[in-house]
Amino acid sequence: MPLRDILRSRGYLMLLLLSAVLGAPIAFLAFLFVSLQHELQHAVWTDLPEAVGYTQPPWWWPLPALLLAGLILVPIVTRFPGGGGHRPVDGLGGPPLGPEALPGVVLAALATLPLGVVLGPEAPLMALGSGLALLAFGAVKRSAHPKAGLVLAMSGSTTAISTIFGGPLVAVVMIVEAAGLAGTQLFVLLLPCLLASGVGALVFTGFGRWTGFSTGGLSLPSVPADTTPDAGDFLWGVPVAVLIAVIVLYAHRIGTVTARWTSLRTGPRTVACAVAVGVLIAAYALITGRSPTEAALSGQAMLGTLAADPGAWPVAALLVLVVCKALAWGIALGGLRGGPIFPAVLLGAAMGVACSGLPGLGVTAGLALGMVTATAVVTRLPVTSAVLAALLLGPDASNQMPLIAICSVVGFVTAHLLEGVGRRRGVSREPGAAPEAGAATSP
Template sequence: MAETVPDTASDATPLHDVLRSRGYIKLLLLSALVGVPIAFACFLFVSLQHWIQHGVWEALPRTLGYDEPPWWWPLPALLLAGLLLAPVVTRVPGGGGHVPVKGLGGPPSGPRELPGVLFAALATLPLGVVLGPEAPLMALGSGLALLTVRSAKRAAHPQAALVFGTAGSTTAISTILGGPLVAAVMIVEAAGLAGPKLVVLLLPCLLASGVGGLVFTGFGQWTGFTIGALRLPVVPPNVSPDAGDFLWGVPLAVVIGVVVAAAHRLGYLSAEWTRRRTALRTVVCAVAVGVLITAYALITGRSPAEAALSGQAALGALAAQPHAWSVASLVVLVLCKGLAWGICLGALRGGPIFPSVLLGAAMGVACSGLPGFGTTPALALGVATATAVVTRLPVTSAVLAFILMGEDATNQTPLIAVCAVVGFVTAQLLDRRRVAGRGTGEV
């Protein structure tokens, strides 16, 4: 790019001057163009991940004579995941990606870190690591976007490179989070900007994610490949929430907030523990995750795949047949998967959002038998609350839950909005209490 985006950090620059500048117009055109190859790369990534996951958890057990993975299946799978990840975390540039417990924030990943991120994701997530593909996808999007801008020009115009890298990340994340709308809202809320700064950042991201989403959908229809996007093909019957749903839902949102925040806190502990003797302790943490998943299968008699992996498949099954799980099975799922997710957040690599959505949904459905409390509102508030706790983005969480609920979304919107805010506030209050505890010497 011969010209850079005018300095949007200065509020003195009129917005129309920024939008009409040659540098910004070029940035918009490049953002639209880069959405195509990024969408193609993301499609290949998620298709390959899903193919490997299908082989590990479905095809290989059937080849060995099992209808579903046996209870012991997670033990060798997670051991292998730890052995594959340990050298990446300790020796490869970028360490295989950022630590998931820190969220999805931070500067866009550069091309140098990209090989390690992709290998870590493809080598470990399909083996049962309780994390999602969203963080590796964002790294893939930003890395490919920055590859299109020569390093010398990135150094000369770091602000334009940052916007361009963010647009690439947005394109990637939109492919698995319901489309450009969720990704755009996430950028708006996470950026914490207002006025001209927000518009300047949002337009390239929205344009790139829109073009990329269209291309991504086209590839899926053309090839017929199944990908691991976060979606609910079927939801419980349409029921409008009433006073009873709010009376049960708001306290339940607080409970979900506390449980998810506690599991998330475990991620900080595992991250601190693996700072020393990283390679060995990474493998130990992976094995511990395998033990927890195995415990779920032994206690409930159900498939260990429900507690392993990112959770989008189990989420779809739970929404389609919420009463196929007993309350006891859902409680054990939350306990085992929640602990496994917490360990993975600090010790392994991937995205933090997907498993939290299943945890929130499982807690909601487990409580849906309470008098006057419907299954559909319970599912909706569980998704919104858990996502808000993890992302600390209540508006994004509400939009994501709205899109996941499909035809019933309009009816559930008031409860979704309230519980997203309740989950966010609960997480903030718990954070303040933990910080105060540190100040007094408490844990």
């Protein structure tokens, strides 16, 4: 059917209206979810240590915190409908979770993410948005109009995830690139997502200002000095991007192995995964003498701290952070619940800043290439990765765009080439890897 006829149809106009109406309540509930998660995280890693006499969490703090996270997660994964959400190693894909899975998703995220499971809130947020949209649409209407239900589910997911990406742009670009559609199909999906996320962003921003609550979204309040990339940035940038892609991809493969391991005897092995994550976080704090918070959480706040003052970080500490967090992230991908993107962005940024001491490679260039490469590897969405890196860098983005574009492609191509090598050697593709461009978020 021509696009003009679709836009004039009564059913599609009702779908647009419903998307706009759902945008506000979904954004409000997403705001409450993210704010509560951030407050619980602050209580666990700041208020409670101070209450017992520590200026910062001691090195052993992650051990009981992650043990508790594993014990909480076991009954959710084994008994709740939906198992607390998709496994993070599977990416942000899979069919939309229905309303019956919402209690498990919300409880798993609010009970374990603040305890330091090294995962982000993006996957639970998307599940929350799609589940609420389908709940509003109704089971009867979904069965009568399955395509409309899928579009509304994607609109709800886009609305929810746009709350932590600073607005609808990144979320909508992600949906467009992930769907892999063209022509009429693209606009049929795009318009409800854009409308719902735009309304939701307005509501979310308003509540953030009125209440004063922090949501811990992915942002860089301060960035290194703006510089124009030179030959040294590109000569070093491409091999550094390849190195970052290898690190992120092989950490992700740990998640694949862990997911297979936890598929049997899920209860005790889920606890074992959580304890292993706690040991790696504690090892980072013990080796570096720094706060375990830097390695424990999803990475939003840590990314801002790193970008604001990269010179305050010894290279050795950054390298230990990359090793410990990459291993912990890989284990968490297969055994715990949460989102895979935010920790990967921090891993790339930390490795990029650590390599910025190479002759000719600047700090701003290292930060930019690290973020975009890691995001491209974990999402397999190079355009979305470039847009996200550009928005995070703000005024610095215009000068860094050539390097961002090149390293986004380098990360994407490197990941696919390494996967091809793995398949030829008999290693199956990771569950989270998109079989086609964009499968990461398509329903």
